[in-house]
Structure formats: structure tokens, C-alpha cells
Amino acid sequence: MPTKPDTEAPDLLVDVRDLSVHFALRGGTLSRLFGRDSGTIRAVDGVNLSLRPGEVVGLVGESGSGKSTLGRALLGLVPATEGSIRLRDQDLAQLSRRRLRQIRRVVQMVFQDPNAALNPSMTVEEAVGDALRVHGMKSAAERRAGVVDALERVGLSPVELFLSKYPRDLSGGQKQRVVLARAIVLNPTLLVADEPVSMLDMSVRAKILQLMLDLKHDLDLTYVYITHDLATAKYFCDRVAIMYLGRVVEIGPTEEIFAHPRHPYTKALMAAIPEPDPDKMVPRDLPRGEIPDAAQPPLGCAFHPRCPEAVSGCGWESRDLRTLVEEHWLRETAAYDEERTVIGDLAHLDAPSTSATIGSGGSAQVRAILEGMKAEDPDEPLWSGVQSIEDAGSGVTVSFEPAPSPALRRAGGVEVACVLYPDEG
Amino acid sequence: MTMDLSDETVAAASAREPVISARDVRVWYGTTRGAIRAVDGVSFDLAPGETLGLVGESGCGKSTLGRGLMGLLPEGAKRDGEVLFRGRDIFTLSRKASYQLRGRELGMIFQEPLTRxxxxxxxxxxxxxxxxxxxxxxxxxxxxxxxxxxxxxxxxxxxxxxxxxxxxxxxxxxxxxxxxxxxxxPAFVVADEPTTALDVLVEAQIVQILNDLRRNFQTSLLLITHNVGIVAEACDRVAVMYAGRIVEQGTVAEVFKHPQHPYTRELLRSTISLTTTGLNFIPGAPPDLVDPPDGCRFHPRCPSAMNVCASKNPVDIERPGGGRVECWLVGPEDQIPPGGKQPLKQEELTVADEA
Amino acid sequence: MRGTPRALLKPFTETTGLARWMLVAGVLLTAVFVVFAVFAPWIAPYGFAQASSGGTPFPKLGHPSSQHWFGTDRLFFDVYSRVIWGARTALKVVVLSIVLCVLLGVPLGLASGYYGGWFDRFVVLVMDAMYAFPSFLLAIVFSFLLTNVYGGSVVAVSLSLTAVYIPQYFRVVRNTTLSAKEATYVEAARAIGASDGVIMRRYLLQNVIQSVPVLGTLNAADAILTLAGLGFLGLGIQSTDAAEWGHDLNRALADAGSGVWWTGLYPGLAIVLLVTGLTLVGEGLNETLNPTLRRRRLLPVVMPPRNVSTPAEEEQG
Structure with missing residues (x-):
């Protein structure tokens, strides 16, 4: 079932259009004193996502990919900077705080850490019943009936055993069941589950996932399943959106994504899952580095600095040059001291730019070192992205070909944001 | 009691003395309810340059064992047993001598790097x-x-x-x-969940580094983790821990392909990987270590429990294919009392006693 | 709330040795004074401003006797009775001022920490200014101002003590709120649709007031001293309005030179004992309620000896 970006489709439960959530970064004491803006983090940056009733959609990515922020935006817990979040016929981005609180009858959330998600000074009955209470159920007897029903649904029976327990008396799995009970007690249509099993022990994870599948079946729920773990997403989801630095880089039906991963990031995530079967182990080509600073994302495609399949048009820039020089020194330890004096300091390359000036020991020498590096690894895609290398003072200026961030484009049954998959047109 | 070093993969290592040889290690914590037997009679050997994966769920005592070996236990914990490091018992060393040994000969890698x-x-x-x-x-x-x-x-x-x-x-x-x-x-390093706080891709990078340790350093590594995938990836041998005891140990290939202990089998089955097609889980919860169940500590949750399992402690024996295991299903036959092999009638486990 | 009796007993069951001894001694001492205060009309033989009984005037500066156990003072009052009645005044003032502190300081700290922004900044500024002032001086100033409004009454003194101690409640509650509001359970409350008021009342309040009981008892001890200080300076309650130890001490000052020791000793002793009692309770509570001081009881671990041939048999024992 390919996702048609058909905005007017009447059967959509949720339709997120061009959603951006930006956070103002709070800088140090000085910049705060002077009221200077210390940048913004684009936690979610122009995301489109639609949910059909009864569907399980996975948001998969590392920490900092914006998957949790996107999930919270679906409840209005974080304000949308741009774009719209249509839930049936209401736009959450336009609603007042009071109206948003009412929306949370329909959209509920399950949290990662069951130990932290429950108020330590509330009993199970109070915790679950409070969801009913804040939505106007005054009678304690009615509330109790609702709580008992919800606890039975999540398998916490005999219920009497749990009603008066405090979270500290429960095990991790039991707490997560209470959190689920609190989420379903209002009879919601959409459940946002933020890593609901990742803090639990292996032998408990499957139990909670099974419970969530049962609840979905019994209560006609729609799930947004947020996770960093592709293995559970594969089992649990109908559709998967792979996120990286606030953007969706690949989205499509689970089977298609797992059978033919297209985006190099998707492939990397799949390769990173350690396989418990010693026979099935394959040597892995892991992406280098870590998810970059979201306040200064890489130019071009955000994944290109780590991408094992990068090409010339990925948006190479000054910071990549720094990484490359440092990696060269990592291999050629002997040359480090000498070359370091020629190249000089590299810290200024951290300001993202498509032209990078390096070197302090003479243009010719710097050129020679760069040539040497190129000869060492001619396949390094950064070199193909270089437009020109010109002398500048006692060093050189390396200019890179500017490239836009690739948009999501149709490729087979999925959509991918990668220069390797140009529009099928 | 001799430990298995007969497996072919470690045959080369067995020619040399083990770096660490732990016998009957116990670490108990005192509480008002009684002593928590966090580690209760654990024995293993570690050859030079070998990586042993210590795997188990939270509360099984794996971290306590790692800290106990390093002498980094909190106040109120008591350790006992014999841990020979190059022939010296490190549990009997003076404070000063064990301090000198740490860092130089014994190293530790923690879960949360920034705090260290x-x-x-x-x-x-x-x-x-x-x-x-x-x-x-x-x-x-x-x-x-x-x-x-x-x-x-x-x-x-x-x-x-x-x-x-x-x-x-x-x-x-x-x-x-x-x-x-x-x-x-150092000759011996304990790594306590070194990748748990990290992102998936970075975790894989660190696992690869740990995997390369064997080649680059002559360091023996005790890798403590809850992730069986990491064990498969980075370890030579594996020790599966449950409720304070090592229930099965052997080479990774042997143990993961032919698990002998029902807990090992169920733990592997409940792990969700890319090849998972169905959800499996272990009913019930690990026992209270103040008052662990009689007999095998896993018997209340074990799908293949027999009568003998509820009454008599399992015996540590050589497992078929090399390694050690503690399970009556494997034997020894001659110590099982008559009628002991009848399937055990178990009370049904409910969520009320779930983990 | 269920489990309250157990929670009340917790300080006793969770302490050992010195801490428990301190707590028990403190509670006993304080309890004696509470009994004095509550049952003053029945315990004290005379009224606090009574100068005669059955038509017989009391002696001036009379020695302790069977009629007047602690003697009489220069205003013909019975010292023993005034010590008992003084307990009532002290507790009235302290309880009133602490109740006011809690009623004002806790909600203010909660709201300030939860909402943040300019409101928070303003309240913090005011509270810090009050806190920076030497506390006794502040009490004197407020007493002056309030005595003009309320006269030298219990209410006036209580209000000035409230002004002295309220910044502490505000700060403690605000700081714990600041960290507690980041907890996942607060976000979870928002996710079920709870309003700010509900979140503060039902989710944050119970988790941020845990250090208030300790603060309350320690402040009570301090307040007794401040109250006595005010009385000693003549700023507190007039001796015909109520019996107040500090004020009595002030009058006893002149007696000391003429060898009259009983008018000063007994009120002084009462102050010392009550302050000690309250401090002991506070410190004892601190041991159990303050997580930074709380240490788990470490019990010796007795391991059965190893060395039995197989570990299996060893466990049977």
C-alpha cells in the first residue's frame, strides 16, 4: 500500500503537512545577558506524514532524529513552528491550549521509561483514574469502574491486587502496563508510543508488544510507534518512516523497506542490529561518526558525512574536510607532527561553508599534502565534490559544489530522500 | 572442579594459564529483610586475550559480579570465594595492593562515560x-x-x-x-554495559572496537551486557546468568546454537531480531534473591521443569559440546531420585508475578 | 491517604542509634510542652495574670514554696503558672506562623517554579531581599509595623515571624519544583490533558513538600528563640495579654542582682528545653526524610562458609 500524498483523502486519521518544530537554543550566560539569539534547533524540519485508521506507523531513528518531537507534536505537547497537523477535521497547530487538552482524549501517549512516567505519590487507581478525572468524570465510583476495566484490559488482574499499589511496588513490566492502562482508559483513537519497550528486559519486551497488538485489535487503535530499534519496528509496524536530523529520509510499507532498503541510513540501521545467531554474522560497513549537532546540520544531505555511499552531489563542505584531514592523520601517525605545522589549526573549519581555507605553511606544501591524501584514497567521494583548489595566502581555498538537501522522492514502493534516487518522474 | 577449556576455539588459549580463575564467588548485600544473594556461587575462567560475555537480565547479579571482581562494591556488601589473577587471590589482597592492581592490571569500563x-x-x-x-x-x-x-x-x-x-x-x-x-x-578488563547509553550505530561501532581488542591488545575482557546480539558479535565465550548463578557457559557458537539450559533457550527465543517472526516471552519474574526458590532457581518459570527441579539444586556438569551447565535435564542421571523426571505441576503464572 | 500511619512511624523504624535516640528524646520533650500548652488551664494552678487567690494577694518576689512552686515575680504573678501558660503562647505563635508560612510559601514556590518567567523573577527577587536581611532585624521591623495595626497580640508576632521564615519555604519548594517539573510523569500528566492547576495540585505538590516537615520543625525551634528575643526587647506580647517567656526574662533581669533567681531560671529553662526538643525532632526527621543524609541501614551479612564440595549441596543448608 503505497502512500499517496493525497491531502484530500477522506479516510485519513491524521495528516501532517510540512510540519516544522524549532526550538530556540539557550546559549551561555553571556549571550543570555545580552539577549543574543544563540541559534535554533530544527527538531522537526518539514515533515509530511499521514495515518490511516487502524494503522501502525513506525518512526525510526537515533536520538536527535526528531522522532520523539514529532510524536509529541501529535498531542500538541510541543508547539508547531510551521505546517499543520490535521486530526480528522481539526488542525492541532491552530488550537488553543484549552482545546488541545480536550484533544488528548483522542490522542494518548505511552512513555519510554515506565519508572519515570508514573507519579511516585499516586496509587495505580489514582494514576489511571486521573485521566478520567481531568476529563470531567466526577463520580469516584464511575472512575473506579473505568479504571478496573482498563487494568483488566492490560492484563493487570486480579485488579484488586493492584489498585492501591504505588509505582515503587511494581516491576518494570507492570508499570508499563499501568501506563498503557492510563493511555487507553479514555478510549482514544490514536496512541503515540515512545520507545515503549526499550527500557524493559528482553523477556518482557515481547509481552508488552503482544499486549499492544491485542489492545489495538480490541479497541481499534491507531499507533505511532517511535523507536530506534528496527527489529521491533519490523515486527510491529505496517509502515515505517526512517528519520534523520528532523527529516524523513525514507518512508514506505514495512515489508518493502526491509526487503529493499534504499537510503544508506536505513541500510546502516539495519546492519547495526547485532544478530544473536552467530552463523548469520556478516562483516559490516558501519557509517562513521555520530549524529551531528542539530543546531548546525550538515549542508546538503544531512547524512552525507557518515554515508558509506556518498557521491559528489551530496553537499560536501568545510567540516568534511576537517574530518578527512583528521582521519588521514589517524592512519599516518608518523606524518602527523610534520604535516600539522603545515596545515595549522583546523578549528575554524567547524563553521559550515562550501569554501574552506586551510594551511599556514605555504600553498605548495598544503597542496602536496592534499594531493597525497587524494592518492591515498582516490575513491573518497569528497574529492569529486571539490570544484576548485586555489592558492590563498600561505594556504589554499578548497571550494565545494553546493547541493540542496534532497527531497523525498518516489522510488519503487517507497519514498526516499537521497541523491542516489532521483525522481522517477 | 575443572573448567572446560576443551573447546577447539579456545584450545590454543588453554595451553596457557587462565588470567582470571574465579571459584565459587559470592556477593551478598545486607538489608533489613535479610541478605540479598546477588551473586551466589559463580565460577569461571578467562584465558589471555579472550572475551567472555556475561549475559542476563536486570537484577541477575551480572553487574554486581563485575564490580565484585574489581573490588568496587558499595558499603554493606560482602564478597567471598577465590579469584586467582595470575596465581594471586585478589579477594585476599590488602586495600593498597588491590588499589595498585586496579588500573594497571585490572581495568573497568562503565556505562556512563561522562560521569567518569x-x-x-x-x-x-x-x-x-x-x-x-x-x-x-x-x-x-x-x-x-x-x-x-x-x-x-x-x-x-x-x-x-x-x-x-x-x-x-x-x-x-x-x-x-x-x-x-x-x-x-591491563591483563583483565571488565566492561559493564559499555554501549547501553549509546545510539544504535555508535553502539555497533563500539562493539566493533571491543571486537578488535583481541587483536590489538592482549587483554582479557569480561563484557557484561543484557544484549545477546552483542555477545554473539564480540565474544568468544558466553556465560548466562540467572538469579545470581551462571546457569550455562561455553563458546558462543555452541551455547547459542544448542542451548542446553531452558533459560538460555527462552532468553534467545524472546530476543526480537530482524529475523523474528513471532513474539516469545518467559512467563513470571526472576525470584526474590533474599529467599530464592528451592532447587533450581528457574524452575517456577521453566516450561520443562521436572519434580526434581523443585527440590534439589541442579549440579554443575560438563555440557554436551563443551562448556558447563546446571540443569537436571542434562543430568547427571544417577543423582535424580526416582520419580524425579515427572513433569512438575506448576501453578499458573499471572501478570501479578510478572517482571 | 492510605499508609499514613506507617508513613508517620517511618522516622522511627528507619533510624537507628543516635538518630533514633535524638528523635525519641525530641518528641518526648516537645510532647511535654504540647501537653502544657493544651491543658494549661488545668495544669497551671493560677492564671497567667493572677495576683491573688481567694482574696489572698500573692507575695511580691516570693520564694518557691508549696503555694508557689517556682515562687512569684515582682508583679505578684505565680512563676510556675506563667511557665505553663507561656508554653501555650509559644506554641500558638509558632504554629500560626508556620501554618502561614506553609500556606503562603508553598503555593508561591510551586507557582513560581512551575511557570517561571517574569513572575518567577519578581517573586524570587522579593524573597531573596527578605532572606538577605538579618532575620532578627526583620522580625523587629515587622513587629514594630504590625504592633501599630494589631497591637502586641499573638497575631502580630506570628505575622512578623512568618515574614522571617517564608523565604525558606519558598526557596525549597521552588527549587524542588524546578527539577520535578522536568520529570516524565509531569509530561505524562500533560499528555492525559491535565491543566496547569491540576498538574501543580495533584502531581507536583506531593512530591515537592517532602522537605517541608523538616524545615517546619527546625524553623519552629528558631521561631521560639526569635519570639523570646522579641519579648525580651519588649516588642512582643504584653504580660497582661499572655504569658511569654522572653518578656518574663526581661523583667527577671532586674531581679537577678538582688539574689532572686527563680524568676529568670524557669522561663529560661523552658526556652532551652523546648528549643532543644524541637531541634532534636527536626534533625531526627532530617535523617530519614532528607535523601542526601539518608543512609540505608547496613546490616552485617552472614555467609555460610564455602568449601562444601559442590555449590549445590552448600545451598541446601
Missing amino acids: LNPLMRISQHFEETIKQHEHGLSKDEIRDRALEVLRLMGIPPTRYKSYPHEFSGGMRQRLMIALALVLR
Whole structure:
């Protein structure tokens, strides 16, 4: 079932259009004193996502990919900077705080850490019943009936055993069941589950996932399943959106994504899952580095600095040059001291730019070192992205070909944001 | 009691003395309810350059065992048993002697790297501090050379030698911690969930580094983790821990392909991987370690429990295919009382006693 | 709330040795004074401003006797009775001022920490200014101002003590709120649709007031001293309005030179004992309620000896 970006489709439960959530970064004491803006983090940056009733959609990515922020935006817990979040016929981005609180009858959330998600000074009955209470159920007897029903649904029976327990008396799995009970007690249509099993022990994870599948079946729920773990997403989801630095880089039906991963990031995530079967182990080509600073994302495609399949048009820039020089020194330890004096300091390359000036020991020498590096690894895609290398003072200026961030484009049954998959047109 | 070193993969190592030889290690914590038997009679050997994965769920005592070996237990814990490190019993060493041994011969890698690095000290100072404490008379340049060499193996470029910890990302910090633990080339390192706080891709990178340790250093590694996938990836042998005991140990290939203990089997089955087609889980919860169940500690949750399992402690025996296992299903037959092999009638486990 | 009796007993069951001894001694001492205060009309033989009984005037500066156990003072009052009645005044003032502190300081700290922004900044500024002032001086100033409004009454003194101690409640509650509001359970409350008021009342309040009981008892001890100080300076309650130890001490000052020791000793002793009692309770509570001081009881671990041939048999024992 390919996702048609058909905005007017009447059967959509949720339709997120061009959603951006930006956070103002709070800088140090000085910049705060002077009221200077210390940048913004684009936690979610122009995301489109639609949910059909009864569907399980996975948001998969590392920490900092914006998957949790996107999930919270679906409840209005974080304000949308741009774009719209249509839930049936209401736009959450336009609603007042009071109206948003009412929306949370329909959209509920399950949290990662069951130990932290429950108020330590509330009993199970109070915790679950409070969801009913804040939505106007005054009678304690009615509330109790609702709580008992919800606890039975999540398998916490005999219920009497749990009603008066405090979270500290429960095990991790039991707490997560209470959190689920609190989420379903209002009879919601959409459940946002933020890593609901990742803090639990292996032998408990499957139990909670099974419970969530049962609840979905019994209560006609729609799930947004947020996770960093592709293995559970594969089992649990109908559709998967792979996120990286606030953007969706690949989205499509689970089977298609797992059978033919297209985006190099998707492939990397799949390769990173350690396989418990010693026979099935394959040597892995892991992406280098870590998810970059979201306040200064890489130019071009955000994944290109780590991408094992990068090409010339990925948006190479000054910071990549720094990484490359440092990696060269990592291999050629002997040359480090000498070359370091020629190249000089590299810290200024951290300001993202498509032209990078390096070197302090003479243009010719710097050129020679760069040539040497190129000869060492001619396949390094950064070199193909270089437009020109010109002398500048006692060093050189390396200019890179500017490239836009690739948009999501149709490729087979999925959509991918990668220069390797140009529009099928 | 002799430990198995008969497996072919470790046959080469068995020619040499084990670096660590632990016998009947116990670590108990005192509480008002009675002693928590966090580790209760654990024995294993570790050959030079070998990586042993210690795997189990939270509360099984795996971290306590790691800290107990290092002598880093909190107040109120008591340890007992015999741990021979190159022939010396490290449990009987004086405070000063065991302090000198730590860092130089025994290293530890923790889960949360940032809390272990001093934010006001440059990386270079961390290395100087560590090396000077144990090896006197090295010049700054010699220290730098040694540090840069280890950092290189961890993939940290020499340009970052003068940086402060906060200038590094989470994965880089963990690499730093590993480098600091290894710079003195200790013979034995305990890594306690070193990747749990990291992102998936970074976790895979660190696992690869740990995997390469064997090649680059002659270090024996005890890798404590809850992730069986990491064990498969980075370890030679595996010890499966449940309720304070090692219930099965052997080479990774043997144990994971032919698990003999029902707990090992169920743990592997409940792990969700890319090849998972159905959800499996272990009913019930691990026992209270103040008052563990009689007989086999897994018997209340065990799908194949027999009568004998509820009454008699299982015996540690050689497992078919090499290694050790504690399970009546494997034997020894002659110690099972008559009628002991009848399936055990178990009360049904409900969520009320779930983990 | 269920489990309240157990929670009340917790300080006793969770302490050992010195801490428990301190707590028990403190509770006993304080309890004696509470009994004095509550049952003053029945315990004290005379009224606090009574100068005669059955038509017989009391002696001036009379020695302790069977009629007047602690003697009489220069205003013909019975010292023993005034010590008992003084307990009532002290507790009235202290309880009133602490109740006011809690009623004002806790909600203010909660709202300030939860909402943040300019409101928070303003309240913090005011509270810090009050806190920076020497506390006794502040009490004197407020007493002056309030005595003009309320006269030298219990209410006036209580209000001035409230002004002295309220910044502490505000700060403690605000700081714990600041960290507690980041907890996942607060976000979870928002996710079920709870309003700010509900979150503060039902989710944050119970988790941020845990250090208030300790603060309350320690402040009570301090307040007794401040109250006595005010009385000693003549700023507190007039001796015909109520019996107040500090004020009595002030009058006893002149007696001391003429060898009259009983008018000063007994009120002084009462102050010392009550302050000691309250301090002991506070410190004892601190041991159990303050997580930074709380240490788990470490019990010796007795391991059965190893060395039995197989570990299996060893466990049977």
C-alpha cells in the first residue's frame, strides 16, 4: 500500500503537512545577558506524514532524529513552528491550549521509561483514574469502574491486587502496563508510543508488544510507534518512516523497506542490529561518526558525512574536510607532527561553508599534502565534490559544489530522500 | 572442579594459564529483610586475550559480579570465594595492593562515560594522570606517544588530544574511556554495559572496537551486557546468568546454537531480531534473591521443569559440546531420585508475578 | 491517604542509634510542652495574670514554696503558672506562623517554579531581599509595623515571624519544583490533558513538600528563640495579654542582682528545653526524610562458609 500524498483523502486519521518544530537554543550566560539569539534547533524540519485508521506507523531513528518531537507534536505537547497537523477535521497547530487538552482524549501517549512516567505519590487507581478525572468524570465510583476495566484490559488482574499499589511496588513490566492502562482508559483513537519497550528486559519486551497488538485489535487503535530499534519496528509496524536530523529520509510499507532498503541510513540501521545467531554474522560497513549537532546540520544531505555511499552531489563542505584531514592523520601517525605545522589549526573549519581555507605553511606544501591524501584514497567521494583548489595566502581555498538537501522522492514502493534516487518522474 | 577449556576455539588459549580463575564467588548485600544473594556461587575462567560475555537480565547479579571482581562494591556488601589473577587471590589482597592492581592490571569500563571524566581536565591530562599513577618516570612525550597510539586504535584523531571531555560526543567519550582503561595495557578488563547509553550505530561501532581488542591488545575482557546480539558479535565465550548463578557457559557458537539450559533457550527465543517472526516471552519474574526458590532457581518459570527441579539444586556438569551447565535435564542421571523426571505441576503464572 | 500511619512511624523504624535516640528524646520533650500548652488551664494552678487567690494577694518576689512552686515575680504573678501558660503562647505563635508560612510559601514556590518567567523573577527577587536581611532585624521591623495595626497580640508576632521564615519555604519548594517539573510523569500528566492547576495540585505538590516537615520543625525551634528575643526587647506580647517567656526574662533581669533567681531560671529553662526538643525532632526527621543524609541501614551479612564440595549441596543448608 503505497502512500499517496493525497491531502484530500477522506479516510485519513491524521495528516501532517510540512510540519516544522524549532526550538530556540539557550546559549551561555553571556549571550543570555545580552539577549543574543544563540541559534535554533530544527527538531522537526518539514515533515509530511499521514495515518490511516487502524494503522501502525513506525518512526525510526537515533536520538536527535526528531522522532520523539514529532510524536509529541501529535498531542500538541510541543508547539508547531510551521505546517499543520490535521486530526480528522481539526488542525492541532491552530488550537488553543484549552482545546488541545480536550484533544488528548483522542490522542494518548505511552512513555519510554515506565519508572519515570508514573507519579511516585499516586496509587495505580489514582494514576489511571486521573485521566478520567481531568476529563470531567466526577463520580469516584464511575472512575473506579473505568479504571478496573482498563487494568483488566492490560492484563493487570486480579485488579484488586493492584489498585492501591504505588509505582515503587511494581516491576518494570507492570508499570508499563499501568501506563498503557492510563493511555487507553479514555478510549482514544490514536496512541503515540515512545520507545515503549526499550527500557524493559528482553523477556518482557515481547509481552508488552503482544499486549499492544491485542489492545489495538480490541479497541481499534491507531499507533505511532517511535523507536530506534528496527527489529521491533519490523515486527510491529505496517509502515515505517526512517528519520534523520528532523527529516524523513525514507518512508514506505514495512515489508518493502526491509526487503529493499534504499537510503544508506536505513541500510546502516539495519546492519547495526547485532544478530544473536552467530552463523548469520556478516562483516559490516558501519557509517562513521555520530549524529551531528542539530543546531548546525550538515549542508546538503544531512547524512552525507557518515554515508558509506556518498557521491559528489551530496553537499560536501568545510567540516568534511576537517574530518578527512583528521582521519588521514589517524592512519599516518608518523606524518602527523610534520604535516600539522603545515596545515595549522583546523578549528575554524567547524563553521559550515562550501569554501574552506586551510594551511599556514605555504600553498605548495598544503597542496602536496592534499594531493597525497587524494592518492591515498582516490575513491573518497569528497574529492569529486571539490570544484576548485586555489592558492590563498600561505594556504589554499578548497571550494565545494553546493547541493540542496534532497527531497523525498518516489522510488519503487517507497519514498526516499537521497541523491542516489532521483525522481522517477 | 575443572573448567572446560576443551573447546577447539579456545584450545590454543588453554595451553596457557587462565588470567582470571574465579571459584565459587559470592556477593551478598545486607538489608533489613535479610541478605540479598546477588551473586551466589559463580565460577569461571578467562584465558589471555579472550572475551567472555556475561549475559542476563536486570537484577541477575551480572553487574554486581563485575564490580565484585574489581573490588568496587558499595558499603554493606560482602564478597567471598577465590579469584586467582595470575596465581594471586585478589579477594585476599590488602586495600593498597588491590588499589595498585586496579588500573594497571585490572581495568573497568562503565556505562556512563561522562560521569567518569573530569570536565575540567583536558584529555591529555587524563592520560598523564592515569599513566603517572602507575608508571613513574615517563616523560610527557613518552606519555603522549602512548596515549596517541591507544587513541588511534579507538579512532580518535591526534588533533583532539588537548580537547576537554565536553567537546566530544557520547560515542567518542566512550572510546576515550576505553582508551584510558587500556593505556596501561591491563591483563583483565571488565566492561559493564559499555554501549547501553549509546545510539544504535555508535553502539555497533563500539562493539566493533571491543571486537578488535583481541587483536590489538592482549587483554582479557569480561563484557557484561543484557544484549545477546552483542555477545554473539564480540565474544568468544558466553556465560548466562540467572538469579545470581551462571546457569550455562561455553563458546558462543555452541551455547547459542544448542542451548542446553531452558533459560538460555527462552532468553534467545524472546530476543526480537530482524529475523523474528513471532513474539516469545518467559512467563513470571526472576525470584526474590533474599529467599530464592528451592532447587533450581528457574524452575517456577521453566516450561520443562521436572519434580526434581523443585527440590534439589541442579549440579554443575560438563555440557554436551563443551562448556558447563546446571540443569537436571542434562543430568547427571544417577543423582535424580526416582520419580524425579515427572513433569512438575506448576501453578499458573499471572501478570501479578510478572517482571 | 492510605499508609499514613506507617508513613508517620517511618522516622522511627528507619533510624537507628543516635538518630533514633535524638528523635525519641525530641518528641518526648516537645510532647511535654504540647501537653502544657493544651491543658494549661488545668495544669497551671493560677492564671497567667493572677495576683491573688481567694482574696489572698500573692507575695511580691516570693520564694518557691508549696503555694508557689517556682515562687512569684515582682508583679505578684505565680512563676510556675506563667511557665505553663507561656508554653501555650509559644506554641500558638509558632504554629500560626508556620501554618502561614506553609500556606503562603508553598503555593508561591510551586507557582513560581512551575511557570517561571517574569513572575518567577519578581517573586524570587522579593524573597531573596527578605532572606538577605538579618532575620532578627526583620522580625523587629515587622513587629514594630504590625504592633501599630494589631497591637502586641499573638497575631502580630506570628505575622512578623512568618515574614522571617517564608523565604525558606519558598526557596525549597521552588527549587524542588524546578527539577520535578522536568520529570516524565509531569509530561505524562500533560499528555492525559491535565491543566496547569491540576498538574501543580495533584502531581507536583506531593512530591515537592517532602522537605517541608523538616524545615517546619527546625524553623519552629528558631521561631521560639526569635519570639523570646522579641519579648525580651519588649516588642512582643504584653504580660497582661499572655504569658511569654522572653518578656518574663526581661523583667527577671532586674531581679537577678538582688539574689532572686527563680524568676529568670524557669522561663529560661523552658526556652532551652523546648528549643532543644524541637531541634532534636527536626534533625531526627532530617535523617530519614532528607535523601542526601539518608543512609540505608547496613546490616552485617552472614555467609555460610564455602568449601562444601559442590555449590549445590552448600545451598541446601
